[in-house]
Amino acid sequence: MSKILIRGAKVLGGEARDVLIDGETIEAVGSGLSAEGATVVEAGGKILLPGLVDLHTHLREPGREDSETVLTGTRAAASGGFTAVFAMANTFPVADTAGVVEQVYRLGKESGYCDVQPIGAVTVGLEGKKLAELGAMHESAAGVTVFSDDGKCVDDAVMMRRALEYVKAFGGVVAQHAQEPRLTEGAQMNEGVVSAELGLGGWPAVAEESIIARDVLLAEHVGSRVHICHLSTAGSVEIVRWAKSRGIDVTAEVTPHHLLLTDELVRSYNPVYKVNPPLRTERDVMALREALADGTIDIVATDHAPHPHEDKDCEWAAAAMGMVGLETALSVVQQTMVETGLLTWEAVADRMSFKPARIGRATGHGRPVSAGEPANLVLVDADYRGAVDPASFASRSRNTPYEGRELPGRVTHTWLRGRATLVDGNLA
Template identity: 95%
Template sequence: MSKILIRGAKVLGGEPQDVLIDGDTIAEVGTGLSAEGAEVVDAAGKVLLPGLVDLHTHLREPGREDSETVLTGTRAAASGGYTAVFAMANTFPVADTAGVVEQVYRLGQEHGYCDVQPIGAVTVGLEGKKLAELGAMHESAAGVTVFSDDGKCVDDAVIMRRALEYVKAFGGVVAQHAQEPRLTEGAQMNEGVVSAELGLGGWPAVAEESIIARDVLLAEHVGSRVHICHLSTAGSVEIVRWAKSRGIDVTAEVTPHHLLLTDELVRSYNPVYKVNPPLRTERDVMALREALADGTIDIVATDHAPHPHEDKDCEWAAAAMGMVGLETALSVVQQTMVETGLLDWAGVADRMSVKPARIGRATGHGRPVSAGEPANLTLVDTAYRGAVDPAGFASRSRNTPYEGRELPGRVTHTWLRGKATLVDGKLA
């Protein structure tokens, strides 16, 4: 059917309303709407949000299809309530040319579970030595506006300045993986009490904070936009807060796992907890939650980093860094931010849909749930509680830190421009 009536949903957590979808657009929002000619979805007690947008996803294709593909990654995204994702550039070959970003973009269009916007590499081959074809990627069919060497830091200040100057011409943004490489050689986990006790190489907070401090000053000097990927320390929060107070055009993201998990989990030596930047301390976790609540941190981004079984089921030192996150992100945010009273559901929509769409310029996403807007929507059963079972994931990889952990909330329906991609918790 071309018409869908979502009956009695709590729009942004507010009073129950009906939402009528006609084709690819929201036709009407109100109470007691007619169901004539429409498929009816009973949404009583559930929360309706604009479709989620992830500014930081690793889809691995081309080159590491054993970990994830655009198809499996977008199916995972739809399962988690996402209608748009931004695909990081650390593929094989690297997404540093118009040809590669167009390939990823077209794969997203073909599969149709969510919109895929490629992120272009800042430097050729992620090597940090020479600027990639930023202008050509922007002018391509993919229309790239976000550039990142994520997984590697653009540590050369001159290269970073040139990138900021280049993207300023077309309103783009450089998304920085803040990690001073000389300070993190051999790092295995957060530098602190736990790393000292376990004898594992430490990843100090200053390695993140020093790069952020440099880059916000460069952005101020150039008058350009900089975005901080997966911010993880209390000190980083203070630097971003200071930069915003000066009017510097900086935005920042936090991952769900950095809002919930701490370095104490590394005592198990389970490589599922090995991630970059590493899990930090309880003090850092609390600072990140407060910063997300007060707007210092702008958005939640998953840093969905799938790996095949053999890359994680090994000794700690040899294991790959990263966690899958698309299918559990909203549940973690509900537990850490909503159930603690730090955010309401309108705030969740702002941090997980409106602002990431704005930062990445994802047309048609992050829009109000109101008449005339694109029907990109997510319906959430917030009363649900259940243990995470990765066997049921749509992602090709299973490296979740939440296996067996009880989390609240479950996405039941996702609509992309009026087309159901998830129905009753099952992919359409």
Template identity: 65%
Template sequence: MSLLVRGATLPDGSRRDLSIADGRFVESSDASATVIDADGLLALPGLVDLHTHLREPGFEQSETVLTGSRAAAAGGYTAVFAMANTSPVQDTAGVVEQVQSLGERHGYVTVRPIGAVTVGLAGERLAEIGAMAQSRARVRVFSDDGHCVHDPLLMRRALEYVTTFGGVVAQHAQEPRLTIGAQLNEGALSSELGLAGWPAVAEESIIARDVLLAQHVGARLHVCHVSTAGSVEVIRWAKARGIRVTAEVTPHHLLLTEELARGYDSRFKVNPPLRRDEDVVALREALADGTIDIVATDHAPHPVEAKECAWDEAANGMVGLESALSVVQAAVVDTGLLEWSDVARVMSSTPAAIGLLAGYDSPFSVGSPAHVTLVDPTAHRSFSTADLHGKSVNSPYLGRDLPGRVIATVHEGRPTVLDGVLLAPEQVGADRV
């Protein structure tokens, strides 16, 4: 199909038409092109999430590849990396190829599976890293997210292994011995509420260890969901010494603080936990100065019964795909820390580069794959369950006023969202499900 996105404003402030045919940007559109009126809309390159939990196989009551892909498209995403904590775990070539095939079947976004670092996420022996890398899925990112690779020898071996094909290990930085029973950021508030504390040093000490291991073996290390000011300083120190480390921050850690836990509302229970105001400020500044490279959602859906219960029994995690761009706008664009061109970098081109995902390095260029997100940055909405398109509703933003709205998403030249409405599977070329 051919499209003409007319009058779009690009991240650099210029205005132009975007012509699309056969899934790529072209010089000009033909007379049969479907026109999308983008007057007053901002055109971003399709968003890329390096950290999504799609739950399938095994936890389809929370999410599936289809429903997670629909949520991603609604949020302006055209590619997501699916974390390995499924059942069975994505620790073999067969399972990652299954997830890859499901993403291709549904068509809303490009789905790239992340391989587990260790068998069963148990932290005892390395998974089939080489087989997953050589599989049809061509896995390049490996993570035990939800669990820390706490054994330093295993972590070293994993880092050494991925260097043979240019891959990266994405670490969930959490020293397990320091966080036994942890429920909330350790500090005055956790003591006041009677909840076991999750100390910042549990994150910072693992990052410090791993950047030194990465330096020692010359490997690429990626740090998941950085949440503390101290972690920022460790990463800044490592980058100043040329260590090959990248880092992500979640939208919720850019906006929300531990104070939201006062009401024991488990929508705000997440790992790593929401931190102090000082940490939020440090994370925003680190994203602005490049110490933190990208924004990643850590979209973590759970069924109602896993969240609507006592705080200490509730699962960690928040859904975040549909709200991410609005939260980033509120936290760092409307506050003047980032321009929209920076948002394009931290939410599209750089996460794609870290994950070795082709097609995002020259957005809007003739011949490049046509991934586009059209946004109305002047819009405001009270975020509600009507904005959620996955299977779970554990969003921390329900009832909150958020800026910006995704008006259209185009994945590989085919619309998945038009006029703010998510299209049906048959409209995006998906197989019958």
């Protein structure tokens, strides 16, 4: 593998530096580094960040290859600047055994665009009745440390307690989809003024908040780690803030779409805005941004949820819930957090690389941009402005809420252990 010199990049948004990659490793970071024997990438003041890590991705394979595969999903990840993603367990069959997680892990290795770390199901078949093979999945070649029934809530308190106790033995974490099912039967959108006006079934904030409150208390009682998936309400923020003040080992994520979009968009009845948890109010959006800025919310995770055309191009009530997000995540964070002054680029690296890698124990990812570290890197043209065109996506699906919307920033290059996976905006 030849040497690569990234010349004149603003490392973590700071002063321009040269970064020399030799093989899989960063050899040097400084000024005026020699380009002898190296392929030169003229950064021209673009932002250089550590490769992004997504703790919440749906790659759909095995079973729903009509919407995404590990290959197409990791190509989308590389296009968005990600070098590692955690693949959710709601596949067909469910990733609740060592055999299935090893299959996903192997497919990720074969893709070559991004490291794929499978997430194991908490319960068999996501049915909430019996613990899945947590220990076997952890001891498998995939080395699973994160477990989630995402898409469904582990609503049984005894089952959740048992899961927290089990994963504590090897330092694992349970990632909870916080949704009390009895409070959300028939729910179609956020419960509030807009749902009342439209006559759509409401998904109340308390359905999320009550589960989070229960689970942080369970985590405290057990002395285990719990992670809250796609936190979406101002009340949830306050519960997590309180839990952290007590020293409870809880982390939380927010999606890009919950940082930008509100339930007012549902007035269009366009199913592209149908997602779980639903788009909330402007007040919730502002609370989520502030919480991400002050560290109450630890990370940004995409909840990339691809669906084929026929599952979204239908009436609202029949449409599937979910949005693709890998290829637009960084742009949305730039618009909502960087351009508003809430986060610096260094803080973006913390929320989208360092911390998610730490929570998921993604070896070799979320590392400083410094000599001796793995060359997992992303170069971003923060001055770019352009309308989102889903036809250009590497993902197999096109269900984006941003079609035609102008967003800032564009990932131009991604390197996975020194090998370019994206060059000048094109997949390598």
